[in-house]
Amino acid sequence: MNLSIVIPLLNEEESLPELCNWIHSVVYQHGFSYEVLLIDDGSTDNSWNTIELIAANNPHIKGIKFQRNYGKSAALNEGFKAAQGEVIITMDADMQDSPDEIPALYKMIVEDGYDMVSGWKKKRYDNTLTKNIPSKLFNAVARASSGIQLHDFNCGLKAYRKKLVKCIEVFGEMHRYIPILAKWSGFRKIGEKVVEHRPRKYGTTKFGWSRFINGFLDLGTIMFLGKFGKKPMQFFGLYGTLSFLIGFLTSIYLIVSKFLNPDIALTNKPFFYIALVTMVMGMQLFLTGFIAELIARNATERNVYLIEEKLGLPA
Numbered sequence: 001m002n003l004s005i006v007i008p009l010l011n012e013e014e015s016l017p018e019l020c021n022w023i024h025s026v027v028y029q030h031g032f033s034y035e036v037l038l039i040d041d042g043s044t045d046n047s048w049n050t051i052e053l054i055a056a057n058n059p060h061i062k063g064i065k066f067q068r069n070y071g072k073s074a075a076l077n078e079g080f081k082a083a084q085g086e087v088i089i090t091m092d093a094d095m096q097d098s099p100d101e102i103p104a105l106y107k108m109i110v111e112d113g114y115d116m117v118s119g120w121k122k123k124r125y126d127n128t129l130t131k132n133i134p135s136k137l138f139n140a141v142a143r144a145s146s147g148i149q150l151h152d153f154n155c156g157l158k159a160y161r162k163k164l165v166k167c168i169e170v171f172g173e174m175h176r177y178i179p180i181l182a183k184w185s186g187f188r189k190i191g192e193k194v195v196e197h198r199p200r201k202y203g204t205t206k207f208g209w210s211r212f213i214n215g216f217l218d219l220g221t222i223m224f225l226g227k228f229g230k231k232p233m234q235f236f237g238l239y240g241t242l243s244f245l246i247g248f249l250t251s252i253y254l255i256v257s258k259f260l261n262p263d264i265a266l267t268n269k270p271f272f273y274i275a276l277v278t279m280v281m282g283m284q285l286f287l288t289g290f291i292a293e294l295i296a297r298n299a300t301e302r303n304v305y306l307i308e309e310k311l312g313l314p315a
Helices: 016-030 047-057 072-082 099-110 128-146 174-184 210-228 233-260 270-298
Strands: 003-009 034-040 061-066 087-090 116-120 158-161 190-194 307-311
Touching: 003 016, 003 072, 003 099, 016 034, 016 047, 016 099, 034 047, 034 072, 047 061, 047 307, 061 072, 072 087, 072 174, 087 099, 099 116, 099 158, 099 190, 116 174, 128 174, 128 210, 174 190, 174 210, 210 233, 233 270
Parallel strands: 003 034, 003 087, 034 061, 116 190
Antiparallel strands: 061 307, 087 158, 116 158
């Protein structure tokens, strides 16, 4: 199979028929074998019924329905696990991503040798104050901290080599950082393509201001996990050792001072409290490192969510 098109969605019943018809028209014109995986992330409207109707008339349409809303990362992760195509393309269901971009993205993976291609919505139709300015700030921080030179980390329109999506795990709200997850997994050829950003035709946005706060917090998480996720003691142990040594050496200094001058009241010296606090902090960091090592070595599954129903896919 040439293509798997993974589309996470939440309450998008109006756009789904038009979107699926558009996708079918594009891939049929270029002769691709394909599947469309529609991941219903706990919709409360008639999205799943719409998916069933579309799938009844098009065997390429497959669906996964979550019991409740788990978030875009969970939907993408489940779609990646189910995808069978050699190239996986993700896009949003609100029709702001154009299916006409699919052939060019496919070519960049198959012919140009990219492991991943991220879309760049250079010209946007979003509100400048609430989306464009925060997005530029967020992307600048992500570029500086990761070293990946992408203009739009969070663009929903992306293409991946099959091997890549089978090697990464998208959890929490880490869908914003798939390029970073790919880099940490050893995939270095990450490209970018300017793509069309269309005005919203149906529905309303599902994201608010909180996504930017969460985005920066998740960036810190992903950078930490990328370096120390499987070896947390190297982080906590290092700073625990430094903190304990500072406290221990300060204690030695205070003890020697007391022997040389028995009349000194150690509790009146700031160094006494520095020694006490830093030694306790060092021990706590060491214990945190040990606990983190135990968790890292015993955590077998971080994506736990209940799927209510699957359509056209193995149970």
